[in-house]
Amino acid sequence: MRAVQLGAYDKSPELTEVPDPTVTGPLDVIVRIGGAGVCRTDLHIIEGQWAEKSGVTLPYTLGHENAGWVQETGSAVTHVSPGDKVILHPMATCGLCMACRAGDDVHCTDSVFPGINADGGFADLLKTNARAVVKLDDSLEPADVAALADAGLTAYHAVRKASRRLRPGHRVVVIGAGGLGHIGVQALAALTAAEIIVVDRSEGALALAAEIGADHTVPADGTQVAAVQELTGGEGAEVVIDFVGEGGAIEDGVAMLRRAGDYHVIGYGGELRVPTIDVISTEINFIGNLVGSYTDLVELMALAARGEVTLHTTAYPLTDHARALTDLDRGEVRGRAILIP
Structure with missing residues (x-):
């Protein structure tokens, strides 16, 4: 063969x-x-x-x-x-x-x-x-x-875990709407009533995300953290699902997270560097997903x-x-x- x-x-x-x-x-x-x-x-x-x-x-x-x-x-x-x-x-x-x-x-x-x-x-x-x-x-x-x-299984696994936390009225940020992310957006729409915010640098990926269930799309043009903060009333999202995991996505994602929020790591290649006092004082959670x-x-x-x-x-x-x-x-x-x- x-x-x-x-x-x-x-x-x-x-x-x-x-x-x-x-x-x-x-x-x-x-x-x-x-x-x-x-x-x-x-x-x-x-x-x-x-x-x-x-x-x-x-x-x-x-x-x-x-x-x-x-x-x-x-x-x-x-x-x-x-x-x-x-x-x-x-x-x-x-x-x-x-x-x-x-x-x-x-x-x-x-x-x-x-x-x-x-x-x-x-x-x-x-x-x-x-x-x-x-x-x-x-x-x-x-x-x-x-x-x-x-790809779909990994995205679904992360969303299924995140869905235990998400309630109607909550917000979830999806970083990266490419091969995994576009599946994650659909799974979120199917499993939760949360408001879905998608961040990506690709206009095409954002357009696709809007078609398949995203409530808001945010271009990763340097203003994405401020845009997410505005969409969440300055509090940040209850859940961030990071399908990128490198190139500044981690730092942005943590900044988009509200107090006691959950940060799901799927994409890899970067490093997670957060002062322990910030983790303790805000009680944020970092969750790995295979x-x-x-x-x-x-x-x-x-x-x-x-x-x-x-x-x-x-x-x-x-x-x-x-x-x-x-x-x-x-x-x-x-x-x-x-x-x-």
Whole structure:
């Protein structure tokens, strides 16, 4: 089969021929890929930022946002059959550790993360396990929802946590309305009655945010903190959800937060530097967000099937993987880039 593999860090991945994956265990599932999301994490992987953390042996196949059709299953798989449309939770988890038993499978102590520390879905076929497979509603197509497997799942996970705090009349600031942020805006509109304020430097991203549920859009032109303060009566927002996490977004976000507010960190690359006395005196909370759980993904697919969360995508053939990565790096992708074999 064809696969886009990273052979060396700081080098462009290459499309090559590799052996097809095979079923070797009773819970194995082999999926024919219908769409694979191209994520900024893929750029960080290529740059070598994940080399030490993942411990992966090169070469290996990229791609951790995957959906497609079941091709083959192990003998113990009962909830899906060959031909079923599915989306894959990015982690293949054990189901036996305490985190899995508590439903917090994102923190599984014996997991595999295809596209991060194992072969991923920039390929014709992908091997995962039954615990990662979510059957899709008939109304959904793999290429249309593939990036919801990580980008959408991460955004939904953060919003679901934030929604516990948000009440009618509250305000929530979303920093960054790009690939993750535009999903977060829709999830906020679906799960909460809070007033949604979106901050972004892109006019296109702000226009999209206004279409999909934002109550206010604020250009990141140097006046964004003052604008948010004005929109919140000088108090700041109850919740800030930061999908950027670098380039001044953190400092701006903290300044947009009200006393006893919650700051959700999703984007990364920068550093959080806040005097401890400021944390104590205002009782603000900083909350990290990784990818969501299997049940988060099931809930997100329910919203997608109802049309309450729609992924805006730009499709590229698998053979055009280099252009997709370049466009993403240059900020030229509207929504999410999807590779289609």
